[in-house]
Amino acid sequence: MRAGEGPDRRELFLSVLSGTPSEDIPVFLRDLTLGLDALDVNTDEVFGPEYNAKLSAACVLELQRRIGHDAVVGSIHTYSLEAFGGTTVYPAKGIPYMSDPPFADLDSMERYVPEDICDRLMEGMRESYRIVRKKAPHLAEIMNVGGPVNTAGNLRGLETLMMDVILNPDVVSGLMAFSEGVIRSTAEYIGTDCADALFLAAASDNPDMLGLEEYKRISLPHVKSITEFCHGMGLPVIFHPHGLFSTGDRRDVLKASLDTGVDGFQFAEDNTPEGILKETRGKCCVMGGLDAFNVLLLGPDERIVRSVDSVLDVLFGEDYIMTCSCSVNRGMPLDNVKTMVDAARAYCGRSS
Numbered sequence: 001m002r003a004g005e006g007p008d009r010r011e012l013f014l015s016v017l018s019g020t021p022s023e024d025i026p027v028f029l030r031d032l033t034l035g036l037d038a039l040d041v042n043t044d045e046v047f048g049p050e051y052n053a054k055l056s057a058a059c060v061l062e063l064q065r066r067i068g069h070d071a072v073v074g075s076i077h078t079y080s081l082e083a084f085g086g087t088t089v090y091p092a093k094g095i096p097y098m099s100d101p102p103f104a105d106l107d108s109m110e111r112y113v114p115e116d117i118c119d120r121l122m123e124g125m126r127e128s129y130r131i132v133r134k135k136a137p138h139l140a141e142i143m144n145v146g147g148p149v150n151t152a153g154n155l156r157g158l159e160t161l162m163m164d165v166i167l168n169p170d171v172v173s174g175l176m177a178f179s180e181g182v183i184r185s186t187a188e189y190i191g192t193d194c195a196d197a198l199f200l201a202a203a204s205d206n207p208d209m210l211g212l213e214e215y216k217r218i219s220l221p222h223v224k225s226i227t228e229f230c231h232g233m234g235l236p237v238i239f240h241p242h243g244l245f246s247t248g249d250r251r252d253v254l255k256a257s258l259d260t261g262v263d264g265f266q267f268a269e270d271n272t273p274e275g276i277l278k279e280t281r282g283k284c285c286v287m288g289g290l291d292a293f294n295v296l297l298l299g300p301d302e303r304i305v306r307s308v309d310s311v312l313d314v315l316f317g318e319d320y321i322m323t324c325s326c327s328v329n330r331g332m333p334l335d336n337v338k339t340m341v342d343a344a345r346a347y348c349g350r351s352s
């Protein structure tokens with residue numbers, strides 16, 4: 001059987017995530033909104049007055065048909081927390097963003113509980129996961145959720161949250177507890193019947209942004225508690241903090257991140273796979289790879305193939321699931337993504 005083929009890619013993905021390396025390396029795109037380009041659908045067609053679950057699932061599946069990856073995010077994604085107020089914008093050809101964070105004014109937080117996240121939008125997204133599962137049971141479905149500081153930053157406004165870290169530690173504790181509640185509620189709502197793993201998208205859970213000690217103190221206890229909660233549901237957890245983890249002076253920060261019990265760690269830009277492996281080996285599945293912007297977005301093909309080869313020269317044979325360095329959104333050329341995945345399959349075919 002050739003690399004990238006076989007009846008149950010979901011089983012393969014979950015087996016590698018649980019610590020069994022494979023020479024047929026599974027591929028996950030973390031395809032948040034890229035599926036919209038596969039069917040050339042406007043963003044606000046999915047995020048209309050009602051979330052269009054059927055169209056969302058059709059986009060996710062069409063992208064998978066064209067690229068051939070093994071694990072998908074089960075719905076066209078938004079980090080929107082509009083259940084808590086604020087304003088989210090859905091540009092026709094762009095990516096959803098919040099123009100006005102809901103808890104910019106702290107009094108607003110008093111009016112909500114974290115469980116309010118399970119609103120009509122979330123219901124629509126869950127329906128998309130269900131359709132994808134029904135139509136493509138052989139694919140792994142990964143639920144993408146903002147990490148704890150990420151979610152707090154989205155709720156409060158990131159700059160305001162960074163000021164709170166310095167000036168208002170009590171406010172930060174309250175926001176972080178609320179964020180953890182939001183993540184748990186989401187995990188329970190979507191994870192119970194239609195996701196195989198939880199992905200903590202954690203650009204702001206970032207030691208370079210927060211400071212090393214603050215990262216360990218503010219972010220990691222919540223990552224640990226969320227991971228324990230998910231494991232109780234039988235769901236593995238993948239953690240994707242941004243920042244530097246692969247150099248010798250960051251070994252203890254990386255170790256502390258893995259000590260939370262997460263099953264997968266996706267390294268972001270500017271980390272070397274060699275440095276990450278020193279700490280993850282035997283503990284945790286590694287994800288990451290091509291620089292999403294400088295290589296995957298910009299190309300050209302020869303550079304993408306060269307980058308895939310150099311990443312796999314280090315990671316082939318390890319407990320590794322291929323992704324690029326971050327999520328992929330609409331606007332990323334589909335041909336470039338296809339080139340990356342084909343090059344990975346070809347490498348595995350030559351090497352196994």
Ligand SMILES: [Zn+2]
Nearest residue numbers: 268325326327
């Ligand atoms: Zn990222």
